[in-house]
Amino acid sequence: MMRSLISIIGSVLMALCFAGCSESDTTAGIEIGNPEISNIGLTAEFSIDYSDAKPVVLSKVAAEDEKVVIDTFDLTLSEVKSYCTFYDKGTSVDVDKGQQIWPYEDDPAAVLPISFTDGAYVKDAFYNINLKNGGLLKEIGVSFQVGKKSGVNSIYGRIRQGGKEIPFVYEMNNIQLFELLYNQAQIDIQDSAVNLSVAFRVHRFVDGLDFASAKIGEDGVIHFSKTENEKLWNALNDRFLPSFQCLRFKYTAANGAEYDGFVDDIWAEIVEPLNKNFVTNGDFKEGGNDWVFHTQFNGVADTSIVKEKNSNVMRVHVTKGGNFSYSVQLLHENIPVVAGATYKFIFTIWSDVEGEMTARLGNSIYNGETNGFQEHVKVSTSGKSFEIEFSPAETDPYARLDLNLGKVERTIWIKDVQLIRIK
Numbered sequence: 001m002m003r004s005l006i007s008i009i010g011s012v013l014m015a016l017c018f019a020g021c022s023e024s025d026t027t028a029g030i031e032i033g034n035p036e037i038s039n040i041g042l043t044a045e046f047s048i049d050y051s052d053a054k055p056v057v058l059s060k061v062a063a064e065d066e067k068v069v070i071d072t073f074d075l076t077l078s079e080v081k082s083y084c085t086f087y088d089k090g091t092s093v094d095v096d097k098g099q100q101i102w103p104y105e106d107d108p109a110a111v112l113p114i115s116f117t118d119g120a121y122v123k124d125a126f127y128n129i130n131l132k133n134g135g136l137l138k139e140i141g142v143s144f145q146v147g148k149k150s151g152v153n154s155i156y157g158r159i160r161q162g163g164k165e166i167p168f169v170y171e172m173n174n175i176q177l178f179e180l181l182y183n184q185a186q187i188d189i190q191d192s193a194v195n196l197s198v199a200f201r202v203h204r205f206v207d208g209l210d211f212a213s214a215k216i217g218e219d220g221v222i223h224f225s226k227t228e229n230e231k232l233w234n235a236l237n238d239r240f241l242p243s244f245q246c247l248r249f250k251y252t253a254a255n256g257a258e259y260d261g262f263v264d265d266i267w268a269e270i271v272e273p274l275n276k277n278f279v280t281n282g283d284f285k286e287g288g289n290d291w292v293f294h295t296q297f298n299g300v301a302d303t304s305i306v307k308e309k310n311s312n313v314m315r316v317h318v319t320k321g322g323n324f325s326y327s328v329q330l331l332h333e334n335i336p337v338v339a340g341a342t343y344k345f346i347f348t349i350w351s352d353v354e355g356e357m358t359a360r361l362g363n364s365i366y367n368g369e370t371n372g373f374q375e376h377v378k379v380s381t382s383g384k385s386f387e388i389e390f391s392p393a394e395t396d397p398y399a400r401l402d403l404n405l406g407k408v409e410r411t412i413w414i415k416d417v418q419l420i421r422i423k
């Protein structure tokens with residue numbers, strides 16, 4: 001399974017139990033981020049894939065009966081970025097624009113030739129990348145230039161028709177540059193290295209197109225360009241970026257206009273399942289993994305995981321409530337939601353002091369606006385389950401769940417947190 005990368009900022013604290021709960025162990029508490037690894041470097045694989053699988057790790061080579069075979073596909077890698085949110089007030093990174101992690105500052109103009117058909121594996125060029133940078137990772141973006149070097153603005157291959165193999169050239173000159181954005185759930189971490197698989201899916205690119213209608217040039221080659229086989233060229237243009245298995249993409253067209261979009265099959269696989277809990281570790285079986293504990297505006301609190309019968313419970317002990325309800329927060333990021341779909345948020349909560357808390361689903365921290373619901377929940381001294389049904393106003397792959405617990409000195413227990421799509 002792929003695992004998401006998140007950073008270490010963490011607080012691992014113990015506190016006293018309440019109402020028949022018992023402490024799980026002396027290491028219970030919130031861990032914000034990666035396991036303690038001295039360095040988390042990046043490697044990347046670039047390949048052609050002929051399988052019908054949607055997300056791929058190991059790419060499938062062309063079979064003898066493939067109707068379309070790609071022989072040469074080269075690009076120029078120009079930039080690698082990480083997109084994170086930060087809870088360190090000293091961080092000045094613009095999270096919307098991301099943080100450039102390659103090329104390095106001492107060689108800002110560096111580019112790297114990449115051959116997808118040869119199966120490029122990049123390690124040495126990324127020797128100094130360290131993803132443990134204090135941020136909660138959302139995406140890794142890889143950017144490519146098109147046409148900056150001879151031979152890297154076209155895809156060359158063969159089409160099998162009537163028992164013959166006809167060479168073809170697809171010109172990519174409708175794009176100046178593009179960025180592929182890989183969701184944190186698509187990024188593979190093993191030991192102290194992170195590997196990013198950047199595969200181009202041939203079937204996604206060509207299946208269903210009527211190549212029999214393509215005109216063969218005088219040179220015996222099928223050219224897909226603005227001047228030859230233009231209709232098929234436009235269809236391939238529409239399919240080109242979604243043929244990568246990233247979550248979304250951005251690109252600058254030949255005329256300088258900028259566009260972005262989701263890779264629909266990857267996106268659907270992430271957001272469409274009904275009754276799936278999009279709050280990972282909502283039962284706290286993995287301690288505080290995937291949760292962020294945040295205090296601000298004079299809020300002071302600590303956390304621990306306690307046992308209640310057969311359930312794990314998140315215990316938040318607020319010693320100073322702070323100025324606002326959001327002075328003490330239990331947060332969960334990277335929740336994908338679709339505008340207009342219907343969701344239900346469910347959780348159980350109780351406290352040693354009756355009062356209110358606020359539950360809210362917001363857009364990604366890039367703009368911090370509510371997107372779905374904001375409810376002031378009355379918390380009693382006995383456990384009560386709450387259900388909130390809502391429809392997001394905007395599609396967001398990185399929505400944030402806020403449980404605002406501040407403003408009052410108290411101890412709060414939370415368990416069985418779920419956010420599910422019901423239709």
